[in-house]
Amino acid sequence: MSDLENTLLLETSKGKVTIALRPDLAPGHVARIKELAREGFYDGIIFHRVIAGFMAQTGCPKGTGTGNSKKPDLKAEFNPEPHVRGTCSMARTSAPNSANSQFFICFGDASFLNRQYTVWGQVTEGMDAIDALAKGEPPKNPDRIISMRVAADA
Numbered sequence: 001m002s003d004l005e006n007t008l009l010l011e012t013s014k015g016k017v018t019i020a021l022r023p024d025l026a027p028g029h030v031a032r033i034k035e036l037a038r039e040g041f042y043d044g045i046i047f048h049r050v051i052a053g054f055m056a057q058t059g060c061p062k063g064t065g066t067g068n069s070k071k072p073d074l075k076a077e078f079n080p081e082p083h084v085r086g087t088c089s090m091a092r093t094s095a096p097n098s099a100n101s102q103f104f105i106c107f108g109d110a111s112f113l114n115r116q117y118t119v120w121g122q123v124t125e126g127m128d129a130i131d132a133l134a135k136g137e138p139p140k141n142p143d144r145i146i147s148m149r150v151a152a153d154a
Contacts, residue, residue, distance in 0.1 A: 003020075004150075004151040004152040005150065005151075005152045006020065006021040006022075006023055006030070007019070007020060007021065007150070007151035007152075008021060008033070008034075008037060008121065008148060008149070008150060008151070009147075009148070009149045009150075009151050009154055010126070010145055010147075010148050011145070011146040011147045011148075012047075012129050012130075012133070012143055012144065012145055012146060013143040013144050013146060014129040014130075014132040014133055014143050015126055015128065015129030015132070016125070016126050016129065017123055017125065017126030017127075017129050017130060018123070018124050018125040018126055018151075019088055019121045019122065019123055019124065020121060020122050020124045021033070021034070021120065021121045022081070022119065022120055022121055022122065025077070025079040025081050025118075025119055025120065026077035026079060026090075026118050026119065026120040027077070028074055028075060028077055029074055029077055029090055029099065029118050029120040030120050030121070032071065032074055032100075032101070033103070033120060033121075034150050035071075036069055036071075036101055037148045037149060037150055038149075038150060038153065040147075041061070041069055041101065042058070042059065042101075042145045042147075042148040043145065043146065043147050043148065044144060044145065044146070045058055045059060045060065045061060045063070045144060045145050046058065046063045046138075046142040046143065046144045046145075047133050047134070047139070047142055047143050047144065047145075048060055048063050048064060048065050048137075048138045048139075048142060049065055049104075049136075049137050049138065050133045050134060050135045050136060050137075050139055050142075050143075051135065051137065052107070052135050053107055053108055054106070054107060054108070054110060055104040055105060055106045055107060055110060056104060056105050056107070056130055056133050057091055057102060057103070057104040058102070058103065058104075058145060059091065059101045059102035059103050060101070060102050061101075063138070063142070064138070065091075065102070068100035068101045068102060069100055069101040071100065071101070072100075073097055073098050073099060073100050074090070074097065074099045074100065074118075075097050076092075076096040076097050076099065076118055077118045077120075078096075078115050078116065078117070078118055079115070079118070079119055080114075080115065081119040082109075082111060082114055082119075083106050083109070083110035083111060083112075083113040083114055083117070083119065084106060084108070084109055084110075084111075085106060085107060085108050085109070085127065086105065086106065086122050086123035086124075086127050086130075087105070087106040087110070087119055087121075087122060087123075088103055088104075088105050088119070088120055088121035088122060088123065089103065089104055089106070089113065089117045089118060089119045089120065090102070090103050090104075090117060090118045090120060091103055091104055091117075092117065092118075099117075099118055103120075105123060105130050107130070107131065
């Protein structure tokens with residue numbers, strides 16, 4: 001954790017997760033994630049879509065995958081970074097510029113998403129906590145983000 005301003009600390013109901021932010025890849029998306037984290041937006045939000053072998057999605061205030069923050073949607077920042085185990089990327093609708101607050105963490109290779117979704121970070125510690133999240137769309141007893149902080153503020 002050399003760059004505290006670009007490190008996220010997630011406390012989930014399954015344990016701690018550290019994410020290295022990548023402003024070099026997606027400066028607008030990283031700025032939004034940090035802004036929402038600093039506002040406490042993600043605290044208490046569930047992982048509403050967790051598909052074994054694929055990804056865990058969160059960031060919907062409704063807990064259904066149908067909501068976002070009140071902030072405007074983001075312009076896509078698609079980049080060549082691959083979707084692999086631990087990749088953090090923004091969820092969106094079929095419209096490329098519709099990412100807002102929802103994001104997902106990949107369990108494994110998801111190269112079919114490459115250059116179609118904005119990669120903004122990488123889990124550096126705590127993938128075991130992500131692996132342990134309750135599976136389902138939605139899970140019967142979903143896990144949640146207890147708190148999400150920028151390391152510089154912690």
